[in-house]
Amino acid sequence: MKREAPQSIADYGPLFFPAGMLLVFFVVPFGTMIAVSFFQRQQGGFYTPAFVFSNYERFLSAFFGGVLGFSLMLAVTVAVCCVVLALPFTYLLSKLPRRLQVIWLVALLSVLSLSEVIIGFAWSTLFSRTAGITNILVQLGLMKQAVALSPSFGAVLTGMVYQALPYTVLVLYPALVRLDPTLMEAARTLGSSPVRAFFNVLVPALRNTIMATLIMVFIFALGSYLLPQILGRPQHWTLSVLITDQAIYQSNMPFAAAMAVFLVLVTLGLVALTLLIGRKGEKA
Amino acid sequence: MDTMIKTAVNRRTVLAAGALGTAMLAMPTVLRAQDKSLKIGVYGGYFKNSFDKNIFPEFTKATGIAVESVAEPTGEAWLVQLEQAAKAGAAPADISMMSQVAMIKGQSTELWTPLDTAKLPNATNLLDRFINKYPDGRIAGIGAVAWYITLVTNTDVYKEAPTSWQAFWDPANTDKLGLLALVSNSFLLEVTAKTFFGGTNALDTEEGILKVFDKLAEVKPNVRLWYRDEAQFEQALKSGEIPMGQYYHDVTGLAASEGHPVRSTFPKEGGIQDSGCWALSRASKKAEEAHIFINYMCQPAIQATLSRKVGTAPTVKRELLDLNEKEFAAVSSDIEPILPRYDLLTSKADFLNQKWTELIVG
Numbered sequence: 001m002k003r004e005a006p007q008s009i010a011d012y013g014p015l016f017f018p019a020g021m022l023l024v025f026f027v028v029p030f031g032t033m034i035a036v037s038f039f040q041r042q043q044g045g046f047y048t049p050a051f052v053f054s055n056y057e058r059f060l061s062a063f064f065g066g067v068l069g070f071s072l073m074l075a076v077t078v079a080v081c082c083v084v085l086a087l088p089f090t091y092l093l094s095k096l097p098r099r100l101q102v103i104w105l106v107a108l109l110s111v112l113s114l115s116e117v118i119i120g121f122a123w124s125t126l127f128s129r130t131a132g133i134t135n136i137l138v139q140l141g142l143m144k145q146a147v148a149l150s151p152s153f154g155a156v157l158t159g160m161v162y163q164a165l166p167y168t169v170l171v172l173y174p175a176l177v178r179l180d181p182t183l184m185e186a187a188r189t190l191g192s193s194p195v196r197a198f199f200n201v202l203v204p205a206l207r208n209t210i211m212a213t214l215i216m217v218f219i220f221a222l223g224s225y226l227l228p229q230i231l232g233r234p235q236h237w238t239l240s241v242l243i244t245d246q247a248i249y250q251s252n253m254p255f256a257a258a259m260a261v262f263l264v265l266v267t268l269g270l271v272a273l274t275l276l277i278g279r280k281g282e283k284a
Numbered sequence: 285m286d287t288m289i290k291t292a293v294n295r296r297t298v299l300a301a302g303a304l305g306t307a308m309l310a311m312p313t314v315l316r317a318q319d320k321s322l323k324i325g326v327y328g329g330y331f332k333n334s335f336d337k338n339i340f341p342e343f344t345k346a347t348g349i350a351v352e353s354v355a356e357p358t359g360e361a362w363l364v365q366l367e368q369a370a371k372a373g374a375a376p377a378d379i380s381m382m383s384q385v386a387m388i389k390g391q392s393t394e395l396w397t398p399l400d401t402a403k404l405p406n407a408t409n410l411l412d413r414f415i416n417k418y419p420d421g422r423i424a425g426i427g428a429v430a431w432y433i434t435l436v437t438n439t440d441v442y443k444e445a446p447t448s449w450q451a452f453w454d455p456a457n458t459d460k461l462g463l464l465a466l467v468s469n470s471f472l473l474e475v476t477a478k479t480f481f482g483g484t485n486a487l488d489t490e491e492g493i494l495k496v497f498d499k500l501a502e503v504k505p506n507v508r509l510w511y512r513d514e515a516q517f518e519q520a521l522k523s524g525e526i527p528m529g530q531y532y533h534d535v536t537g538l539a540a541s542e543g544h545p546v547r548s549t550f551p552k553e554g555g556i557q558d559s560g561c562w563a564l565s566r567a568s569k570k571a572e573e574a575h576i577f578i579n580y581m582c583q584p585a586i587q588a589t590l591s592r593k594v595g596t597a598p599t600v601k602r603e604l605l606d607l608n609e610k611e612f613a614a615v616s617s618d619i620e621p622i623l624p625r626y627d628l629l630t631s632k633a634d635f636l637n638q639k640w641t642e643l644i645v646g
Contacts, residue, residue, distance in 0.1 A: 043633050046367060046393055063642055124516070130523045148525065151509065234465075234510055234644040242641065248361045249466050250637055251389060 037257035047254050055258035064239075064259070068266065071222060071238040078160045078221040079214045085161070086168035087210065091202065093169070094176040105173070108166040116163065120230035123159045124150050127231070155231040160224055164217050171216060175209040211278055215271055222267060239263055321350040322573045325362065325380030327560075328355030330535065331429075334594040343580055349573050360386055360468075367395055370567040378568035379577060381428050381560040384626040385468055387416045390563065391424050397564040398422035403575040406582035409600040413623070416561045425561030426578050427599035429590060432533035432555035432616065433464075433471065439545040441527035449479045449551045451528065457506045462517040462529030465510035467640035468633070470530065471556045471624045476500045478553045478622050487625055490635075497639055510644055521546055530556075534595030537614055550617040557621035559599065591615045 006012055040050035058064075093104055126132050127150035137143040149155055183205060187197035203210070225240035239259060247256035324340070326332045332355050340351040354377045356362040363386040369376050382390065390396050398418065401407060407415065407426055414427025435446055452461060464470030476496045477486040486492045508526050511517040518535065520526035522544045533555060536548035562581065564574045580586065584604040590596050591607055597616040598605055605612075629636065 041634070042392065043631065046389070058638075063646065067645065121516075128520075128523070128525050130525045148508075229465075229512060230516060235646075237645060242645075245466070245637075245641070248364070249468060250633060251360050251364055252634065252637075253364075 033257045034261055036253050037261045039254045039257075041252055041254045046251060055254045056262070058255060059258055059262055064242075067237070067239050067242060068263070070236070071240070071263075072266070072270070074156070074160070074228075074236075074238060075218045075221040077157060078164055079217040081157065081161045082164050082168040082217045083172075083210060083214055086165055086172055086213075087203070087206075088198070090169050090172040090176050091198065094173065094179075105170075108169055111162075111166045116224075116226045117230075119159060119163055120227050123155065123162070123227075124230055127152075127155050127158075150231050151233045151236070153232065153236055156228050156236050159227040159231045160221055163224075163227065164220055167220060168213055168217055171213045172206075172209065175206055179205065208278075211274065215274060219267060219271075222263070319350060320348060320573055321352060322379065322570055322577055323352045323354055323375070323377045324577070325354045325356040325377035327381060328357065330538075331381070331594070338589060338593040339581075339586070343577065347576055347580065349576065351577075354380075356380060360389070362386070363390060363395075366390070366565055367393060370395055370565055373567055375565040375567040375569075377565065378570045379562050379564055379574050382425060382563045383560055384416070384558070384624070385629050387425050387561050387563060388626060388630045391418055395563075395566055396424040397566050397568065397571060397574075398424065399426060399564065399578065400575065404579045404582065406579050409582055409584055409587075409604055411599060411601055414559060414561075414599040416563075425563040426582065428560045428562045428581060429594070429596035430557055430559035430599050430616075431596050432550070432557055432621065433530050434533045434536070434548045434555040435551050436521060436529055436531040436536045436546060436548050438521055438524045438527035439547050441524050445547055445549045446528070447549070447552055449475050449553050451551075452503050452506060454506075457528060459506065459508045460526065460528050461503070461507045462509040462511055462520060462526040462531075463503075463507055464530060465512045465644070467636045468629050471558070471622070472500055472503075472530075473497070473636070474622050474624055475530075475553070475556065484622065484625050487628055490632075493628075493632075493636070493639075497643060501643055504644070507644075534615060538595060550619050552619070554619045554622045555617060557597065557623060559597075 036047070037055055038051050038053070039047040039055075040052050041047050041055065093101055096104070127148065129146050129148035132146065132149060134143055134146040134149065138146050179202070183201055184197055187201045188194070192200065222238070223240055225238060225244050228236050228238050229241055240263075243256050243259045243263070246252040246259065324335075326335050332353055336353055340353060344350055356377065360383075362380060363382065365376060366380060367390070387396070401423060404426065410427055414430070415423060416425035416427075418424050435449060435451065437446060451457060452463075463472065467473065473487060473493070473496050474484045476499050477484045477492075480499050481492070481496060486496060509517060509520065509529075514532075514535075517526065517529060517531060518539065521529060521531065521536075522539060524545070531548070533548045533550075536546055539546050540548070562574075562578050564571060568574065582600065584598075584600050584606075587598040587600045588605050588607055588611075591598050591605075591614075592611060595615055598607070602612070607615075
């Protein structure tokens, strides 16, 4: 089927609305942020338009490097945990009868309706010494004394994986449902165990989907700033927390903008690198 | 410059939309002709609820000015919003309750309309430190309410009330403290300076500040939670999950009166006294009503009502108040308070913030 090339401006009409939205709600705010990141901070005030690099200079330190490194590590860990948990789950889900699938999907969607605040407070209660899950373990005789599991890295990770897991499942689900069932059947007929077939046939067949899901969860997790505050110690705070501090509490918009621009650039760089490696791998 | 922009806008609007443009330009006059009203920003949650219940209805009854209260976030988020709105000529609230640091920052951009003392006869009732002035002496804000941050403990865990801020440094309290997470709202540098270095003057030099930071760093192993969100700590304090920390005297007193096992103690070095000002946004067109409101709030009787009903420390001189000993002790103390160094928190904001973040995150 050959489409005719647009002849007049009117033929481009349908594009105007999305393009306008993209311009107004993405390009303009992002451009403003880049501009502000070069502005001069007025201590004890706001900022004045200028073109200075001092905001970026302040960021380029071992301290902020460490925070950035931790944020990236946390986001990667969340992404990997989510995919490792969600892939087998979604595969088994896609094998269930239609009705059960719907029930599971509705349940997962309902988790998405919870705000980050509620998720954070719920987990901090579950991880507390006075009312948390360790009390159940004590009653079962598995532990001597109730302990606090939060704040800790494990608590932050749990909260963030909990929050991102429904997205992961919902992204993987269509690909798994559409996957040709004969692939797995062939593997089984040729004598492969279900687990072996899962890893040797299904996972490679879904390579691109898995990669895309990892990147999506990674970016989603990178923006998280509430859960690390509620469930973590200060050393578990992400760069997003420090950006919020600067923007909201210190009124230091230029520095906050510089950090945000840096975070976006590093993220885009990492995503590009991942895609590049993926493409090379495909050719080989 | 201003006139140029105005002419350009007028011409373009009229050319583009004709009569509609004219009608739109006439809109503000229509709005102004409406009944007298005032939009007042108050910290959301407890403060706003208390003001809505105990203060605003009485004010409307006394003056005929309708009040629309706006919940404002604490910290500087509201300042940023007011500033951005004022640049666009809008005022999300005419008068707002602003922190001292926000007052100083707002002064730098002339965000606050200078107040006219001739229209505020009751302002003479106030303690001097509650009148916020521009460097050239114009009045930027008038003390609205004051409150204390004190040493709070869970009574189930600590049978005896601690007597000094030094309890924070006690090795016995490892992993038991909840402290405010920001240098600009915890005032822990001032507390450290007063407790170990003889007073907040120890913070006058950068060398002195670093010494205080070193001392404060010793607290870190004792801190379980550095909180931004007050509800998070309050909940943990009530349950005993985090049994000690710094918190608001009034809210803690309220929780204790509801039967929760918590107490607020004024340490011998003094509680931290923080306060909020009423400030008028330069984008507001309700200066007349705003002065009437501020003057109303400066009456000793209203301050006493605030102390009894909202639990804030009065901003007017004590001898003018009819509060008895018990009522006064519930909101304040005769122990000389630790006054935050707002000057440093603005002039050295970035230095302090950087050192502070490195201290708690590093």
